[in-house]
Amino acid sequence: MAKKTKKGKITIDRELCKGCYLCISVCPSHLIAVSDKLNQKGYYPAEYMETDSKEKNRKCTGCTMCAITCPDIAIEVYRG
Amino acid sequence: MIGEAAVRAGCRFYAGYPITPQNELAEYTASAMARLEDGTFIQAESEIAAINMLIGASMAGARVMTSSSGPGISLKQEGISFLAAMELPAVIVNTMRGGPGLGNIAPAQGDYFQATRGGGHGDYRTIVLAPASGQELAGLTRKAFEYADEYKTPVFILGDGMMGQMMEPVEFPEPIDPRSLPPKPWILDGAKGRPSRIIKSLLLDTSVEEDHNWKLTRKYERITREIARADTYMTTDARLVVTAYGTAARIAKGAIKRARELGLKVGLFRPVTLWPFPKRALVEMSRQVKDFLVFEMSTGQMLEDVKLSLEGRSNVHFYGRPGGIISTPDEIAKVINTLYHRQHLNED
């Protein structure tokens, strides 16, 4: 039987992000990175990497760990 | 007496801390609130806690009261400043005693500055009512709650231990059911069917704080126009007018009666509101009266308001007995007599 993996997706509001990077530290699939472009507040915001180019099996499951941890409610999570 | 008048005025929340000489008030209120279904009495852990409980209960819309004496009122000042800043109604009774410091528990009037100049930090005033009889105390307690609600501001009833112990027959006004009072459209009672509300005093933006200060000032000006009040006694033909409030005014009245028996034309000007000070009435009186004798149970505090009001229009004399000393009418009559002759007021 094929193993069902949950499909998820997140969006990060780059203007709400203050660059604490707690989301990066908790994402089990390592799908969040630091943007190389400053936001208007002067932070390098966190950025969601849709799919990891190196390891195709790393996918967002919509586990919400990043959003639960984000102090600034910059992350919304979608599932299904 | 204040306790009964407060409950009849619809007060349903009292919090206080024991301090002499005003414990009878708290004790009476404890029993009165216990008899009411919707009454709350809390013996707080401190004066500070008590005034802050008033802040909460006032935010929730109740008519609220606390009482204390000098040292306790000093402790409450932070909360009173917040009440003024957040425009919350509250009634605070100060039964003044000798001071500064622990002082003593005898009747005195040394808290006039503290009461009439705001008392706590920042740019604000509190309404200060000074009853001189039991009957007036009952009436002014009702007024205190009305003013507090109308102007959304803390109101002081400033008395002393003498008044606290007075035994006089009093007719109380009819009791008010607090539910019959007009609803307050600003209270915090849960944002049901309306936008959420904030009651706060923090105004970090300096221009917003300045606007708030001027708004409060305009309110204080309105209060001054609308409620400043004084009582007079035998002033029509008076050449010397004694100016005194509260217990001192009662003593002065007795002295004036004696002086009149000696044929001296003496009257009494008794501020009922200490803030706003009844400046206009006093200035009006200065058209015919060139000598005022300020008598206080302090070293001279209301004296400054009399001088500021008269701005040199008349002579202002002073006699004070601080420290809890209660002058007799005879003592004051002698002071009047001496002054009357020294100023040649007996000559035509």
Next chain:
Amino acid sequence: MAKKVFQRPKYLKKAVFHYCPGCGHSIIHRLIAEIIEELDIGEKVIGVPPAGCAVLAYDYFDVDMGESPHGRGAAVATGIKRILPDRIVFSYQGDGDIAAIGTAETIHAANRGENITTIFVNNGVYGMTGGQMAPTTLAGQNSTTTPGGRDVKRDGFPLDLSEMLAIARGSVYIERTAVNSPKNIMRTKRAITKAFKAQMDGLGFSLVEILSPCPTNWKLSSVDACKWVEESMVKTFPLKVIKDEVEGAIS
């Protein structure tokens, strides 16, 4: 079709938090707002924010909020609750607010069994005034007023306020949690929910102490601040249910 499974809760206004990056206050605000929504008490809640960083909480919560003078949250909340006993009243207080200047008000509110809920945010420093020693600063911890670290002989010991409040007979539920990891954040949410429910059931005083990172004043990165909670803070302030007289009593 993708379904949104995480979004800004209804009872937070659409305002950007003024808190520093990685600040625990923001997370705790969100949790409280989520709980208010989940318990469907948004029209019955009255919050009492403190003096300190969280004074501006009233700019974020979209429920009735009444400011308290520094440390007096428990007294202000008492006043509100006594007049409106069917509303849900919570005070939100920092460690300096609740465990230094407001100790008396808090202990006596707990002892009277006031039916209110207190959220006690413990980050071990006075944040808003710039990182001075708090009653909960750890032994050896640096602050702007404990040069060389808190010396317990000179500066006294960190205060176990929650344990003290548990002794008070009127308290019914006291738990210490943290918001330094997703697991602890979820635990904090359960604790606050339970505290609110205890109040809704009229049981008495409930409090949740939350160890909360202050990266700015700790002079750590946000990630390291979360680690520091785990590695240092919990040794002095262990995460646990300190008092629970609620189990079985909640409807």
